[in-house]
Amino acid sequence: MTEPALARTKGAEQFGSSSAAASGQSGDRILETRSISKHFDATQALQDISFSLYPGEVHALLGENGAGKSTLIKIITGVLQPDGGEILLAGTPVVIRSAAEAQRLGIAAIYQEPLLFPDLSVAENIFVSHQGRGQVVGWRQMSQDAEAILAQLGVAIDVRSPARGLTLAAQQSVEIAKAISLNVRVLIMDEPTASLSAHEVAQLFGLVRDLRGQGVSILFVSHRIEEVFEIADKVTVFRDGRLISTRLRSETSPQRSISDMVGREMGLLKPRPRAAIGELLLSVRGLGRESVFEEVTFDLHRGEVLGFGGLIGAGRTDIGLALFGIEPATSGTIALDGKEITVRSPREGMDLGIAYVSEDRRQLGLSLPMSITANITLPMLHKYLDRFGLIRRGLETETAEAYRKRLSIRTSSVDLAVAKLSGGNQQKVMLSKWLNTKPSVLILDEPTRGIDVGAKAEVHAIIAELAATGIGIILISSDLPEVLAMSDRVLVMREGRQMAIFSREEATQERVMTAAMGQVSAPIGEVAA
Amino acid sequence: DIAPGKAMDMVLLPKFLGILPFDQAHQGAEEAAKELQNSKPLQFLGPTPENSVAGQIEITTNATTQGVAAIMISNNSGDQIVPSAKAAQAKGIKVVTWDSPIPSAEGEDVFVAQVDFTETGKVMADMAMGILGADGGKFAILSASPDAANQNAWIAAMKDALKDPKYAKLQLIDTVYGNDQSEASYNQANALVDKHPDMKLIMAPTSVGIVAAAKALQDGKLCDKIKVSGLGVPKEMVAYTMNGCAPQFALWSFVDLGYLSYYTAYGLASGAIKAEEGATFKAGRMGEYKITKDPTRAKGLRVLMGPFSIYDKKNVEAAAK
Amino acid sequence: MKWLQRHVRPEQVRELSLLLLIIVAVVFFGSMIDGYYTSRTFNRIVSSVAIITIVAVGQTLVVLTRNIDLSVGSVVGCTAYFVGTLLGRYHDLNPLLAVLTAVALGAALGAINGLLVAWGRIPSIIVTLGTLAIYRGILVDLSGARTVTTDSLPGWLVGLPRLNLMSIGGLDLPALFMLAVAIVLIFHLGTGYLAVGRRFYAIGSNPDAAALIGLPIRRLVFLAFVLSGALAGLAGFVTLARYGNITVESGRGLELAAVAAVVVGGVNIFGGSGTVLGAMLGAIMIGTLEQSLYRLQISEFWRDAILGLLILLAVASDAVILQRLRALWGRADLKIVTEPPAEATVAAGARSP
Amino acid sequence: MTILGRLKSWEGLLLGLLAVIVVMNILRSPYFLGAGNIANLFQLSIEKIIVALIMTLIIINGEIDLSVASIMGLAACVLAWLFQMGASLPIAIVGGLLAGLAAGLFNGFWVAYVGLPSLAVTLAGLIGFRGIARILVEDRAIGGFPVWFNTLGQQGILGPITASILIFAVLFAIVAIVLHGSALGRLVYVIGNNLQAARYSGVRVQSVKMTLFAASGLIAALAGILYAARLGSVRGDMATGFELDIITIVLLGGVSIFGGSGNLAGVGLSILVILNLRNGMGLANITGNTQTSVIGALLIFSVLAPNLAQNLQRRWIGRKT
């Protein structure tokens, strides 16, 4: 990789012998943790973790939500300090006090939740940590370099425009570009693929392999088991803050990893049992919002799961937002139970029995500093008032406890701030919140993003159960196997246009992907609704 | 007569802290305190300018709680001070106002007037006449704040005085307010110049306003065409008088005003003076004074200090020393 | 449009729109006030905005980092008074040294703010609300409420406001205004093209992300406060030169004027966006309104009401314009071209369990 | 430390501070414990602390209202103007309250429905509403209200406790219940924490903000009218600069300026701390800028101290492991 973009990066100087170590596995460990532990209040997030990373390997971390993966990563990158234990880099003990120090030592990370500077341009976001003090910014050069890096990722974003308003997936792409531009020795990816679609994942993996070829070690966290087994050389499994096993990929299997994770046998993704589909619930005709999406037409029946497939930026989320009233549609009609409706605000949407579970739980889904209880009851707060208009805390707690059980939210108390939960458990809180509105139409936008297999299976069970009770569900997901397994029919979007609707039998990976990429072949076009 | 040697807590309360004339008054009051051998230190307490009204009320109330013998107030709040001043009187505290009275005279025992407020109007009209000459001309007033009691009284007195045919050629065209802030006064003076191309004089009956106006004219190279006059402190004005920007201005001695106010308050508090019409007393080096009805207000008593000192090229340098 | 979107950043369009607003205001006042289009009006506005512009530049730096500096008015007062006293005592102090003293004193006061915010981890509004009172209190106590008078100052200083660098057809460009313009240019370029400048934006735009990528947040915030203090010190010097007569009340209320200029100038009060040039335009906008309102033949008492309304309208119209721009530019941002590479389907296939 | 623990320690700190101040006041001034003084202590800042209650809600909601002091002035001036125009006082009072409500709705409209930053909107309001007040009363001081109005503001109705103090107590209870017990209070926190998440949860963000600003206008108007009753007379510059004091009280109470956190107990303690401190200093004859400096230093120190303590604690723990 001799891109101009990478030529001006730094970070690897400390490792003069970088290319020598490129051959991989047999070399000395580049990074080692010894007996690291970390607790938050009562939670023992990590306990006695001893773990090694070798040059030129892709090492996956697996574990349920809250197993401690992100915590370990934060310790390695200097964001958190361990309670005990030590970190060795290329054999020498180091204390990593800050992310900057980690970067200087050649460690960079892409976090679970993208963190960009919304006001800076995309190019600046990529290069902001490279610029030295007082150094003059060469805008033109920087833009070209940024474009070059993004081109490797197969993504073309206008690098001069501000990062504000980029989709999650685009943000993730920028994050990846940022990290690879640093030309580091250890690259940590905490669920980098969560918001990427299949072909982007493929592209990312190509890149990961390139980096590995250059001797970069990659620590890779994902809840998508298939992905892990596609890319990883080694798989380490965490459970409840402990390291359970480290195995070569060739010596383990998805099944085995999963049973390590959950401590019992577990099946892989199973198709949802087919339920009886009821009468027409929601009927959408020619829906559109100016220059965002257009001419979307579909029906949703009671008890039906309608999957929305497509690539990033295809406009699926926007349809959800329009149905829920956050960004109301500007053309077309929506009919609910045969009555034509207009939804101009989320409140109206909720009153009509529509619920939308957002894909961006940190920014849009949850109030992080507030308690689990307060988050769950928020949309239905008016149902929790006594005759003086005061909140009935007891009733609130009851509800929260009920959902804690039903979705097995892992927390010491429902009064805890949501911010303190792991990503997966936050997702469950968000789901509880919307289930509590007792919706008749439930729009789930990436409901299993960042959720571990166990929890994912639970969510899938819940979806099935809800559908069985007669709720109509729109399932927006970039996890294609999930869409295929869960949906009764699959609607495919591409760049704001509806490409096709496949029945369950017709929907195959190949067909959906082809449609999503705009190459609808004749026979599929005929089966499209 | 006023007997020295009483130990009494007394408070001197200026409009606010931080401008020169009140410091001079403080100096005068200290001088009187020494002469009268009051063993209790004089409290010179004042609010900040942005909190002046509420601050004066707070200080008055706290002084009342402490049960001081007398409070000397340069009132910055119109009648808003009345309730707290009355509360002070109800506890037997003597309330003397100086520099700026309580308009309704309620809550006040006596007002120590620096000059006769009606006379202020005449003096200003005379200075305007003197500077502009027999032909007269247009002039404007740059005042402190629109709410200052003494300013408003002086402006009213001047408008009254202007009715005299003697001043027929003087034409008052505008009144603006600089809020006793250098910056605002400077900008207001400039605005006057722009608004009224034929204006010949700015009359500023405020020590902050008059210097700011003089500086503005000087910076605008306009001192040949437009002059400044009003009430100012010699030390601050000497340069402008010497270079002709402000040929004439007037003031009384704030040191003397503080001195006389202290004597008056001390006399009242010690029982040597009764706050009633016709009472007389001797105020140290300043001589005999008499309490009279205040002709410039509907009610109220006053002690008139007087007179004005008019400053010009001849005497300003000596006064500035 | 495409071309515009590629080559002009929304911020720049916003500055142009503010410029347009200023022109609208000038045309409006021109129709209301006789003899408005004279060099005098120009000179008046130009010389009145120098101080506020310099302070607003410093304020912009601080606001960009998601902080605020409410102590600038007191810093201006302190430096004006202190340097005035110094010059009163030592008449032949080198002018450059006098300016440097003012800047250094301001920087020192700013450094105290910066220390407390960056290392004391106290929200800036609390720190500067406190130092606003403390600096002023120290000034009043130390000075014994005396006044710096014009006649105590050296001639070169008193004459400074009258010094014109250039005069184009009766339009004077006073040295003090040109100083402000120079400051604006330096800092505009600095924030636009120096890495350290861009980092101010980064910190304000997303502090968490700034911490994660290891920007020296504390040092940068400290630097912003020091610069704001230093510029307030410089403004204090200009205040001294311009008004000559310095009471301990000098500069009071300047903090609100500076914040107003910054906000009207389109700097996001929550950090991360806006430019120094915008802040200057904001200062000029407010200066134009203020100076023009003085001249409008309306009662003294109407001025504040109208000024308040005009500031609101400036902010509102700016926001509406910006919203439109964001929408237009936003479309361009989101164009994510995903050319389906040949191996995509293969890869997708490979993902099936 | 959990959020709860931290809050506890914050209030603990204020409580400790309060104890120190009260003990010092008792030791230093024999007048401090008088019933009259305790009532005065509240009465002298009663309008500010009334407005601080609603300001607490606004700041927790992630906004700010800089225009409250100007609305106080506006309401008082509308009242005085109507009264002078011949309206009966009760009608004039209603007029003043309506003016405040209108001003609050005006702010709310721009913030909630147009989406402008409240700092900018209310900064404009700070200047503009004061301007309208000035237009109404110009340079007059309007007084001469019926006796019952002045009594309302000045005389104790329960011993030394005035109507204003009772109104404050009632409002405190109402705000406490609203903030910590009602749906509105919950929404105030939710919006302050994450406005977008609130919107996505179907919270009517706009009407919550509108309600708060309208309430802020109304309560500020009420406070302005109480201030007029206390002073017995009205001027255009009433309550100028109060906004900084009010915001200081709220911030010292541990309310985050960025919204989303803080509670009324902290604000209540902060009110007691500041009032006692002010009173103690007043009785010790510390006034003016020194007083504001001390409160400024306290503001900084009260946030700095726990931060430092936490730092030290962390370092100590760090050494242990």
Ligand SMILES: Nc1ncnc2c1ncn2[C@@H]1O[C@H](COP(=O)(O)OP(=O)(O)OP(=O)(O)O)[C@@H](O)[C@H]1O
């Ligand atoms: N700042 C914090 N305060 C308190 N507890 C925390 C904090 N951060 C993490 N935890 C707790 O530590 C444990 C480990 O969390 P971590 O985020 O490392 O899990 P994870 O394996 O990354 O999970 P996920 O797959 O859901 O991202 C969880 O129980 C979590 O609730």
Ligand SMILES: Nc1ncnc2c1ncn2[C@@H]1O[C@H](COP(=O)(O)OP(=O)(O)OP(=O)(O)O)[C@@H](O)[C@H]1O
């Ligand atoms: N101009 C904009 N400013 C801010 N956000 C925008 C803008 N346009 C779209 N978005 C947001 O970007 C997100 C993605 O939009 P879109 O519906 O196009 O993608 P999608 O098909 O749901 O793909 P993904 O898998 O990334 O969610 C949505 O949350 C949408 O609201």
Ligand SMILES: [Mg+2]
């Ligand atoms: Mg995680």
Ligand SMILES: [Mg+2]
């Ligand atoms: Mg989406």
